Amino acid sequence: MENIFRIAIDGPSGAGKSTIAKAVAKALNIDYIDTGAMYRAVGFKMNRDGVPFDADDPALEAMLANTDIDFVRGDIILDGEVVNDVIRTPEVSMLASQCSSLAPVREKLVEIQRGMGMRKSVIMDGRDIGTNVLKDAEFKIFLTASAEERASRRFKELQEKGETQTYEEVLEDIKQRDYNDMTRELNPLCKADDAIEVDTTGHGIEEVVDTVLDIIRNEE
Ligand code: DC
Helix, strand or coil: CCCCCEEEEECCCCCCHHHHHHHHHHHHCCEEEEHHHHHHHHHHHHHHHCCCCCCCCHHHHHHHHCCCEEEECCEEEECCEECCCCCCCHHHHHHHHHHCCCHHHHHHHHHHHHHHHHHCCEEEEECCHHHHHCCCCCEEEEEECCHHHHHHHHHHHHHHCCCCCCHHHHHHHHHHHHHHHHHCCCCCCCCCCCCEEEECCCCCHHHHHHHHHHHHHHHC
16 A cells, blocks of 8 residues: 555444444554544534624634644544534534534644545545545545434433433434535535445445455555
């Protein structure tokens, strides 16, 4: 394999992108970059600081100019603070989806993400990695699963964390976010022409990790 290579993993919410990407990163000994966590961090900060969700508002530009996002040993750091947990609530999921349609937010995050993908081998997951952020990635995977399966996985995770959403609410959220992500004007979620689709419905984590590793090894 060449010295530096990039793997793009895109797909809808709850398809298992981050679980799979983390395991593949470990198997290949490369860095994992969770771009959804970056949109979550921005949505969280905008809400906390009362910044309007309006692309033309000068307060948004000012906030973004003063925002620093990085990953350090698997933790996401927003302005020097670890925000792993506070960005994983259903409320922040919706805020992330909303802020991700704002051009200034996407411009800022895409620039940071491209920088992260230039220096070393990475696996990056999100919605527009294969179509926009890393268009020339050596490997592109589009990970899917039925909305019902994605909702039941998310529902289980939330229950374990003590969240009180019902399955129906989680399914509604997933469908709403799919709609937002696929219909937004800027870099909507869609499969890159040269991405390989992997449907994870009914398949366990290990099986999917093996499928992805096989794709990467066979394409080398
Ligand atoms: O993957 P996630 O659920 O953590 O992503 C949170 C939101 O961020 C999701 O609704 C869509 C948005 N997002 C995006 O627009 N582009 C990306 N590359 C990653 C996430």
